[in-house]
Amino acid sequence: MADSPTAFERFVQGILPENPVYRQLLGLCPTLAVTNGMKPALTMACSVGFVLLCANIVISLIRNLLKPHLRIVIFTLTIATFVTIADRFLAAYFFQMSKTLGPYIPLIIVNCIIICRCEVCASKQGVVTAASDAIGQAIGFGLALSSIAAVREILGTGMLFGIRVLPTAWPDWVIMVLPPGAFITLGLLLGFVNWIGIIRSKGSAK
């Protein structure tokens, strides 16, 4: 079928061509809020990946039972369940990280990437396609978060993963780890990714 991509296409599209942050501009709340360091950014990406994968699989399994007017309720119910599991798991085994991320883990429930993938892919396609779509989108989200987090943490603290990468003479740009830094970095990287996209499409047109 022309309108339903295969599992592999779904996987590849999630990483760059349909990157949730840089292309679809979804899930910007965690993108802006938890990217002041690599560790919280990766924890967030893993949590979202876990919820995305589980929700996509469950929704795909029950897709033939869904009633059109009740589907959003079921999506939200499923997502909320897995978010709660992720939240409890972090609180039990990564207590400090769970405190750092605070309300942003429960807020994954309203992360529009997940509900978007349930609607676009999982409620229409088989389990394998839905799972690979989830993995692709999760990798794309992880790449976006870690690229922003890397820029912010290096410029803001001179460190990466808490390990010093810039000489101590580097004057820490504190603004980069504060909220304005998130907007500046996201804006610049978004422009950069789109600029590359334009150049590449011009190149292939010739």
Add this chain to the structure above:
Amino acid sequence: MRSFKDSNLFQAWLVLLLATAFGCALAGVQTKLGPVIEANKTRETLAKIPALVLGEDQAQQLSRQKKSLSITSRTIKIEKNGIKKFYTVYDAFLEGTLAGHVAKASGQGYADKIELLLGLDADARTITGLFILDQKETPGLGNRIIEKPWRNQFLGKPSATRLVVVKGNPGKDNEIDAISGATISSRSVTGIVNKTITDIKAQLVSPPKETADEQETSHNENGKIKENT
């Protein structure tokens, strides 16, 4: 007359089924992980006690000297308007002498329950520390209650007078500067601190031995006992 198949209840069978299944799954997760999370919180509480009782510098000095406080915990029972309340209190001893108390308290914040630790000196006259254990206040505004400069305002405040939240320059001894944009969160924390002090101050200094008798009579007076843990 609509048939049962068209009714809202029947249409929602999948929602109901999933909600039940997910509910059971979450109950399972909570039973498994709940004790681990509680243990994490207790460990954090115990780790914070030296700084809350002695102040940060002295606590660091103590750990450098490889000494530690011996900590005992007890529960203080309060009965107000027929409602029973329980406070967990930790008494910290330094080389045998009482150094201070730390009480665990909680109350409603702007978004959700705020849980905090309040440090008081040995005779419960001065606040020696405040630490926020758990909160879900608005990021960027209300959650600044966890920041040290704001919490440190409470240090050295006398416990005899009620603390008041003011906007702008706190001048008097019992005034706490509100976080701009988060007056409710500031008031919540200050309120919890005030309430905890009035509730437990008397019992902190002199642990009552005759409480059993007293409580017996008050039970009879109030008739109904609600538990509020």
